[in-house]
Amino acid sequence: MKAQLKSGFSWMLEWRLATIRNGMKDAIAYRGDFIVGLVGSAVVPVAIQLMLWNAVFKNNPESLFGGMSRSQLLAYTWTSLLFTQIRGGDYDFGLIEMIRTGTLSNYMLRPVGVVEFIFYQGIGEKLLTAGVCMCLGLVATFFTPMAVTNLILAILLAILGNIIHYLFGAALASVAFYWENAFAVLMVKNMVVSLLCGEVIPLTLVPEKWTFIWKSLPFYLYVFGPSQVALGIWDHRMWAIQMGIGCSWVLVFWILLKLSWGFSTKRYQGIGG
């Protein structure tokens, strides 16, 4: 009995690790694409923010905007960049494509949970990205007041954010079992998330009466939260609280995911010969 349990546990761990490793290998099968994707996707958001803050502070460099000085906003812009790369993933788009074209069949017959399997494949790439971001962040600690501990804790929070993001996206992707083509749902979700996660602007700039919106959703844990931790604005106690909140969201979305996929896979048609 004990041996059986041990073997069961070692299998549970082994297939997950093997899937993550495979995801990593898949991600860097084309090194050029991986590097361009990592660096290139950061250029436009950073350029927009830098232009925006320069325009805002042009006439009065010493003023405060949303309670933040120019240097604080610039520090946020550069720091948030690390976590913007870790969030995302968008494997939910892949799920919809698989449901639509019937390629989900390949995964449904494996002896492991299909959504979980696809997540581990996708997180492989994000863990690599997190590793690169960690290295970049460590370099930054030599030139900025950012503490190494804060950086590590912030990256952990960002990874938790990635898990929440996937669970939420995958639950939404189950709409494709009903509509077949549900990319628009995910695009709308991504636009909302982009605004409310803090990658476009720091959420401290949101008017006071609207703050309840981002505070009552988990998206701020993707970029804004980790940036606050990395910059030392949130202390370690606050980090622990946010990790707790994040874990609660994981539980909520995990239940939502189980329910939505439990019901909707009955409608799967496995289209295509």
Place this chain on the structure above:
Amino acid sequence: MTRPAATPTAIEVRDVKRSFKSVKKEEGFRGTMKLLFHPEYVVHEALKGVSFQIPAGEFTGLIGANGAGKTTLLKILSGLIPPTSGTASVLGMNPFERTIEFRKQISIVMGQKAQLWWDLPAIEAFDLLRALYQIPRGVYRARLDELTSLLDVTKLLNTQIRRLSLGERMKMEVIGAILHLPKVIFLDEPTIGLDVLASQKLRHFLKIHNQKEGATIILTSHNMDDISELCRRIILIKEGTVLYDGEPDTLTRQDECQLRVKLHTEPTLSELALATGLPVEAVSSDDDDPTTYLLTCPRSRVAEYFQKLIAKFQVADIGIQEASLERVIQRIYQQ
């Protein structure tokens, strides 16, 4: 089909029906607008009450024209979709429950869909499958060596899947599907697009695997060489119903045979067809040898056509042979 009573049943299908509902779109812009505001649905019955049993270890061919319902049936048996009504049981389990135990014991290969990871070498994909199916490393290594050498792909294990030829990729797909030694294997057109040599190699491999491991295999294919070489039993489906279930030989012997004729003269195929009223094909045209013609003829009227040929042509040699499976199936499709 008779079988020893001791052989356990691996697959049992009872009155399985399956229908699909889809949107009906009328032609043109008007049709598109109508679809937007008032969609109309059509129900297509893919399976109309299919029943059969397959004993463990049997290699069965599932044949039928495009759209006959073969792939739908495989999807039901593998647990991808449920039947609309009726029951299906594989290894005593309900496929659609898709329990882990069930998924560990079955496998499906779809000739038109890649299941391995496109950008990774096959060896990486196989190693992941080893972890997924809990295959002990030593067993995995030995099994992989055996399978890759049987299919002659050992040297290609470190090549990206997408860089392999269609035949090589299909061999890798088959290895990936049987690495965990499933008890039931569904093969959906595994030789599609393969050249003669690759098809032959794959068929030989499947035959050996079936004999050695005793896996129950259902094969769908439009290539009658696959069916006649591998399957001891065929289930012929037409428009969602089973038309024939039995040995291939019984089907070919049913009501048609072929007259194999050598003539001293060399009439054209159309002249011969016109003179006899039978479909004719030429099978050899060696310069030193008279052409051999094959005339498909109803079994009950063989003597009559013999006389007709002898009366109209100078016959060098004449004999009877069974109609090919391909010819018989073709005739059934056309009816």
